Amino acid sequence: MKPEDILADQENTILINDVLVRKGSVGVFLVNWRILQDPHQREAHSQAKVDMLALIPALHALGLFEALQPRDPMLAELIQIGAV
Template structure:
C-alpha cells in the first residue's frame, strides 16, 4: 500500500481504534527518540523529547506499530512499556 492511499495529501489525520492519529506521528516519534538518546542534547531538549515521545504512544499503539516492531534499544523498549502501562 502506498502512503497516499492511507492519507492523501489533503488529509492530515486518520482514526485508529478511536484515536485520532496525525500524519507525521511515526516521524515525530523517531525524531524525538534521536534527541532523547543523544547525550550531547541539553537536559531541557531531552526532557521535551521524552514528553513528546510518550504523548505519541497511544496513537502509535492504536496504529498497531508495536505489534509489528520492537525497539532494539532497551531504554526505548522500557520507555514504550512504561508509556503503554506495562513494566
C-alpha cells in the same frame, strides 16, 4: 498500498480505533528518540520524552509496536510506560 491510500495528501489526521493519529507521528517519534540518544542535547531530553509518551497511543493504534520491537532497553521501557 501507498501512503496516500491511507491518508490523502490534503488530510492530516486519521481515526484508528478511536485514537486520533496525526500525519508524521512515526517520524517525530523517531526524531525525539534520536534526541534522547544525543548527549549534546541533554536540555531537550525531558521534552522529547514527554512528546514521545504522548505519541505512544497513536503508534499502538497503528500497530507499530506489533511489527517492530525496540532493541534499546530505554525505549522499550518508555513504550511500556506509555502503554499504561
